[in-house]
Amino acid sequence: xxxxxxxIDVFKHLKTIAKKFPARLLDTLDCFNxxxxxxxxxxxxxxxxxPYHFKMKTKNSxxxxxxxxxxxxxxxxxxxxFTIKPIRNIYSYDxxxxxxxxxxxxxxxxxxxxxxxxxxxxxxxxFSIVINTSCEHMEQEIIEGSIASSPQNTxxxxxxxxYTEVAQHVNCVDSLEDFVNQYTSSLANIRxxxxxxxxxxxxxxxxxKK
Amino acid sequence: xxxxxxxxxxxxxxxxxxTTLKESLQEHLTVPHKFICYTDNPIEEYDVPVKYxxxxxxxxxxxxxxxxxxxxxxxMDIKINSNIDFxxxxxxxxxxxxxxxxxxxxxxTVFRMTQNTMVNSSVMxxxxxxxxxxxxxxxxxxxxxxxxxxxxxIYNEEVDYNTIQTNKITSWLQNIDKSAIVLYNGKYNELQPxxx
Numbered sequence: 001x002x003x004x005x006x007x008i009d010v011f012k013h014l015k016t017i018a019k020k021f022p023a024r025l026l027d028t029l030d031c032f033n034x035x036x037x038x039x040x041x042x043x044x045x046x047x048x049x050x051p052y053h054f055k056m057k058t059k060n061s062x063x064x065x066x067x068x069x070x071x072x073x074x075x076x077x078x079x080x081x082f083t084i085k086p087i088r089n090i091y092s093y094d095x096x097x098x099x100x101x102x103x104x105x106x107x108x109x110x111x112x113x114x115x116x117x118x119x120x121x122x123x124x125x126x127f128s129i130v131i132n133t134s135c136e137h138m139e140q141e142i143i144e145g146s147i148a149s150s151p152q153n154t155x156x157x158x159x160x161x162x163y164t165e166v167a168q169h170v171n172c173v174d175s176l177e178d179f180v181n182q183y184t185s186s187l188a189n190i191r192x193x194x195x196x197x198x199x200x201x202x203x204x205x206x207x208x209k210k
Numbered sequence: 211x212x213x214x215x216x217x218x219x220x221x222x223x224x225x226x227x228x229t230t231l232k233e234s235l236q237e238h239l240t241v242p243h244k245f246i247c248y249t250d251n252p253i254e255e256y257d258v259p260v261k262y263x264x265x266x267x268x269x270x271x272x273x274x275x276x277x278x279x280x281x282x283x284x285x286m287d288i289k290i291n292s293n294i295d296f297x298x299x300x301x302x303x304x305x306x307x308x309x310x311x312x313x314x315x316x317x318x319t320v321f322r323m324t325q326n327t328m329v330n331s332s333v334m335x336x337x338x339x340x341x342x343x344x345x346x347x348x349x350x351x352x353x354x355x356x357x358x359x360x361x362x363x364i365y366n367e368e369v370d371y372n373t374i375q376t377n378k379i380t381s382w383l384q385n386i387d388k389s390a391i392v393l394y395n396g397k398y399n400e401l402q403p404x405x406x
Contacts, residue, residue, distance in 0.1 A: 026324065
């Protein structure tokens with residue numbers, strides 16, 4: 001491995017987390033595993049190729065919301081790699097009070113918001129894109145509530161999987177078709193994707209709020 | 211009449227574990243009690259289907275706290291050797307076991323980083339403590355991510371618990387096998403680790 005300033009910085013941040021939030025160090029390392037990175041980059045590659053950016057055409061820069069953003073890796077990767085429009089603000093929402101405290105050490109440029117998604121009203125926020133890569137972790141009514149509370153033409157990017165063996169996964173889907181069917185009434189222009197992860201399959205849809 | 215609960219979920223423990231526990235209680239608990247087994251495979255009249263099918267393994271134990279009234283819980287992997295009426299008091303507090311006697315000293319840094327625990331829920335006692343499960347349900351996804359079991363949740367999340375003060379409950383890890391209750395905690399993990 002070639003050491004550079006970025007790697008030195010990462011170790012510095014992890015040392016800070018170990019000192020300030022030792023109980024969250026292992027969880028922080030978990031959020032950087034290969035699957036997490038691969039699935040998030042897959043999302044951004046697909047997002048950059050999505051053709052229906054109706055709302056974004058009217059703006060010079062856009063706001064993006066990440067729901068269930070954990071320590072901010074998704075927000076950081078989108079911030080660095082989204083190419084369609086300049087990003088004005090990117091918000092990472094999570095109900096975990098430590099997500100922001102740890103996340104700000106790792107990614108100071110990201111805006112972390114402690115908020116439960118089920119209490120989140122996206123109506124006034126005017127996000128152009130809402131990303132939720134944790135659908136398998138949430139009850140379906142919470143996901144549908146986030147779509148219902150968003151303005152028309154908001155672009156939603158959702159990921160789920162069929163990995164039922166994990167204790168946290170309370171809302172898995174069996175297939176890509178099942179995943180799409182959950183959103184045909186609320187989203188238009190749906191594009192759907194799946195990715196073989198070995199032990200399970202990850203599903204993704206992009207669609208515009210009707 | 212007190213309620214005595216157990217949980218038999220998944221394939222880690224056969225039906226025989228449940229019947230052995232029930233028979234042991236009949237023999238060694240003279241206080242009037244009703245035996246109830248929460249399970250994903252209800253067969254007997256004392257079986258009750260698990261209320262939250264999306265939960266796995268030990269987390270069903272925590273859901274038992276929704277049940278009100280003087281209650282005891284026992285894990286499947288215990289052996290009752292003699293009278294356990296001494297447990298039937300102080301139901302007003304949520305009580306678990308102190309695992310210090312068999313855990314010994316821990317490196318404090320590793321202990322904190324791994325969110326380890328010094329309590330053990332192989333035996334639990336409560337009466338009106340549904341708020342503990344409600345707390346878990348409030349941020350269930352985070353707790354399931356952070357903790358490998360309910361002992362760690364109870365110890366690390368400021369749950370208001372007491373420890374049962376007795377030398378009549380020991381662990382096989384202490385090489386004591388004649389106490390009133392012996393825990394075989396961890397002994398069966400290698401059989402079906404996925405169901406822990």
